[in-house]
Amino acid sequence: MQTVLYARVSVADQIVAHQRTQAEAAGFKIDHVITDEGVSGISTVLADRPQGRRLFDMLRRGDVLVVRWVDRLGRNYLDVTETIREFMRRGVIVKTVINAMTFDGSTTDPIQMAVRDALIAFMAATAQAQAEVTKAAQAAGIAHAKGREDTYLGRKPSYTRAQFDEVVNRLDSGEAIQAVSKATGITRQTVYRIRDNRSEAEAALARWAA
The missing domain is CATH 3.40.50.1390 (Resolvase, N-terminal catalytic domain)
Known part of the structure; x- marks a missing residue:
């Protein structure tokens, strides 16, 4: 076995x-x-x-x-x-x-x-519901960025897609904010923002095609 x-x-x-x-x-x-x-x-x-x-x-x-x-x-x-x-x-x-x-x-x-x-x-x-929310956020962000290039896209995320995924993984595993921040190299404030509004944090990546 x-x-x-x-x-x-x-x-x-x-x-x-x-x-x-x-x-x-x-x-x-x-x-x-x-x-x-x-x-x-x-x-x-x-x-x-x-x-x-x-x-x-x-x-x-x-x-x-x-x-x-x-x-x-x-x-x-x-x-x-x-x-x-x-x-x-x-x-x-x-x-x-x-x-x-x-x-x-x-x-x-x-x-x-x-x-x-x-x-x-x-x-x-x-799992499907979560995937659909993620897909919708990505599609909306990309469409907005491509269709309105003259529109203010908000502040560029201070984290990469890989860092975002790792933060989400660690938070879902119950790790403390400080431990997640140290492991990923992202500030605690940013980790808090991802935790408190995950969909918007991911949409920001999509808007900037990150």
Whole structure:
């Protein structure tokens, strides 16, 4: 039996390392790390990602697939739920770092099955809703910047896309503001702004095409 961490990140290698650190801090002993970098989780299904395909080839019955959260496994509600269920049909146990969820297809207790399936549906729906908000904010920001180049775009963000993603990851993991600031090189005030209005912070990146 092997434990495989699957990480999908936008750009920076340090985010991959951070996801492994998070998983190990949560008690997982990771045997392999499979990473898709620069691949959109909004537009690309897991089976179409270069390393996502490897998961279906390498995972066997009894293996454990670890992900930071279920949004790593698909682009929308249907994709996430079908991916998790396909792994369960193959006897693979899916576990999340955030909220310590376990999705195991071997259970036969009807109550446990109902709770498991309800959790899959809820978490997948939440992941899709968050992805749609992010996509809408990016599209609106880009359209605004391209269509009205003479319009004041606001102050240019003092953080990059990679830094924004890392801040979000660390905040979602429960890290303190000061620790996030130190790890990312961003001021505490900026970390507070990202935490308190994440959609606007991401829209600012989109407006500046950052």
